[in-house]
Amino acid sequence: MxxxxxxxxxxxxxxxxxxxxxxxxxxxxxxxxxxxxxxxxxxxxxxxxxxxxxxxxxxxxxKRVTVLLHKPMGYVSGQAEDGYRPAVVLVTPENRWDEDKAPLQFHGSQLKSLVPAGRLDIDSTGLLVLTQDGRIAKQLIGEDTSIEKEYLVRVQYQRGPRLPDAELKRLNHGLSLDGKKLLPAKVSWQNEDQLRFVLREGKKRQIRRMCELVGLKVLGLKRVRIGRVKLGNLPPGKWRYLGSEEGF
Known part of the structure; x- marks a missing residue:
């Protein structure tokens, strides 16, 4: 039964x-x-x-809104901590991107229960989703999510002139964190000092910890895409609404 x-x-x-x-x-x-x-x-x-x-x-x-923010360094994704301000304080009428095409008017009620769907470290930048819609939060951070997240990561190899191909393969599949094997990732060179990471999971400080395991030091980390939604030309510190025709 x-x-x-x-x-x-x-x-x-x-x-x-x-x-x-x-x-x-x-x-x-x-x-x-x-x-x-x-x-x-x-x-x-x-x-x-x-x-x-x-x-x-x-x-x-x-009536529930979803906001796309280009988080700068120095802001935390969620609750204020260690004297650092939460990214949601940037969602003000003054910080709305001039090129936002959404026909919505900003209203203070949109800040109520506007929570991050996923996190970005304080020293990382890029696309952060803040939403009042529980369906979107579940889609992006639920246990069974398959939504890809793409990052550009500037790195420096600490153990020699260049990261060996075998270590790049381990970044793609072969690393474990906290005693658990990571899901396969897509990691490739974007240029000589920048890697492109595409992940389907988001453990705490995952990319930085993956890089440490193969001898890479992360110098900069920026999230540029979540699912089908791209950061695009959204300037740092600015935000726009997720359009009604957009979906992750």
Missing amino acids: TEPLRLSKRMSELGLCSRREADEWIARGWVRVDGQVVSELGSKVLPHQKVTVERQAAAQQA
Whole structure:
């Protein structure tokens, strides 16, 4: 017999929303199971049961924004720490990119629950996604995400004149961190002192630690793409909205 699941978990699995959003919608009476309103948190459903949401939930979700920021060095991705400011403080009307084509007006309510979907180290730059939409957060940082992230990494080899080809192969597949084998990566030379990394996972300081294992020192790290969304010409410290026609 199939085991019942928490309704919020099932809604997340179906891609309707995040678990936190699901609990909020359930509490408001916006969720139906087989046509019946379910408003008790912790309720369970069977996988074959039909889950639907009221129009108010879809309308609320449509108002949620996703922001693409070119994070400069010196800002942390999430909560303020060690005296450093979080990247979200850069999301102001003054810092909006002049070339942003999105027809949205900036409003202070867009900063509420605007959280990073993934991280960039304090000393890394490039594309950082901040979103109010739990579906996008799950897509980018969920356990089973397959979204590629691309980085340009300026390096210096510490053990000789040039990184041996065998070590480049290990960067592509053959390294472990924290006792676990890393997923295959795509690592290639962009020019004589810069590597291009394409990863499908994001362990803490992963690229820097991978480089250390093969004798490379990272001098600069910039994320230039997440899935199909590119950093493009977005200047450092500026942001724009994710367009309605764009997807990761």
